[in-house]
Amino acid sequence: MIYSLLVVSSPASGGCTQTASGFARSLLTRGHSIHRVFFLDAGTDTGAATAVFPQDEVDRLQPWVELAEQHAVELILCISSALKRGMLDQAEANRHDRVAATIHPAFTISGLGQLVDATANSDRLVTFGG
Amino acid sequence: MTSAGKKSVLIVIRHSPYGSSLARASLDTALAAAAFEQPVQLLFMGDGVLQLLANQDSKAIGARNMGSLLSSLPLYDINSVYVDAEAGLRYGVDLSRAPVATKALAGSEIHQLMSSFDHLLGF
Numbered sequence: 726m727i728y729s730l731l732v733v734s735s736p737a738s739g740g741c742t743q744t745a746s747g748f749a750r751s752l753l754t755r756g757h758s759i760h761r762v763f764f765l766d767a768g769t770d771t772g773a774a775t776a777v778f779p780q781d782e783v784d785r786l787q788p789w790v791e792l793a794e795q796h797a798v799e800l801i802l803c804i805s806s807a808l809k810r811g812m813l814d815q816a817e818a819n820r821h822d823r824v825a826a827t828i829h830p831a832f833t834i835s836g837l838g839q840l841v842d843a844t845a846n847s848d849r850l851v852t853f854g855g
Numbered sequence: 856m857t858s859a860g861k862k863s864v865l866i867v868i869r870h871s872p873y874g875s876s877l878a879r880a881s882l883d884t885a886l887a888a889a890a891f892e893q894p895v896q897l898l899f900m901g902d903g904v905l906q907l908l909a910n911q912d913s914k915a916i917g918a919r920n921m922g923s924l925l926s927s928l929p930l931y932d933i934n935s936v937y938v939d940a941e942a943g944l945r946y947g948v949d950l951s952r953a954p955v956a957t958k959a960l961a962g963s964e965i966h967q968l969m970s971s972f973d974h975l976l977g978f
């Protein structure tokens with residue numbers, strides 16, 4: 726079955742993004758495919774390359790990076806949500822004259838059309854957070 | 856967009872209009888779906904019914920007026936807007952004066968409605 730995931734909560738608050746990355750990994754283990762993971766609103770914090778998690782907590786970025794790098798899972802940050810939270814790739818940092826890119830290269834910044842596309846091309850869309 | 860069969864989407868809106876940026880995100884998602892000609896309908900539940908208050912004025916807090924945004928839904932061919940009747944009553948929202956025409960549903964009707972869509976997007 727083809728799944729897409731929608732993540733709307735920040736990894737800095739609650740366990741939603743961990744649940745989402747664990748769910749994604751389980752899907753792949755069971756032979757399902759993931760069309761896309763779309764991060765909206767506070768969920769776009771997930772892409773922060775600069776976040777530092779306390780040593781006694783698990784890293785919330787690495788599971789996503791592994792999904793992208795080892796399983797080619799597409800990770801999209803909603804552009805309007807991302808920009809106002811300072812989540813920038815190099816192109817956006819240049820465009821808006823900011824000092825640095827802040828997102829991990831495993832993530833891509835794009836528009837809400839990618840979420841609409843995910844609903845059209847997936848058998849199941851599962852929302853995390855909110 | 857890649858080509859695919861259309862899937863019906865119900866966006867379930869549960870956040871008050873100015874307490875969370877998710878309120879705006881849910882409507883933006885609805886408008887995006889309509890722009891890509893995907894069939895989309897809305898259901899307001901819980902705190903979300905506060906988005907349907909008449910005469911909203913958000914100038915003082917510097918936020919986009921959610922009432923104005925809602926009143927533009929018919930322009931995007933989003934004409935099916937449902938509301939949890941019980942939540943509307945609890946919050947005292949006069950649905951006859953809401954920024955967009957709604958259909959109030961009882962609990963069992965909400966269950967039926969939700970069952971009839973390919974996807975639920977809950978905000």
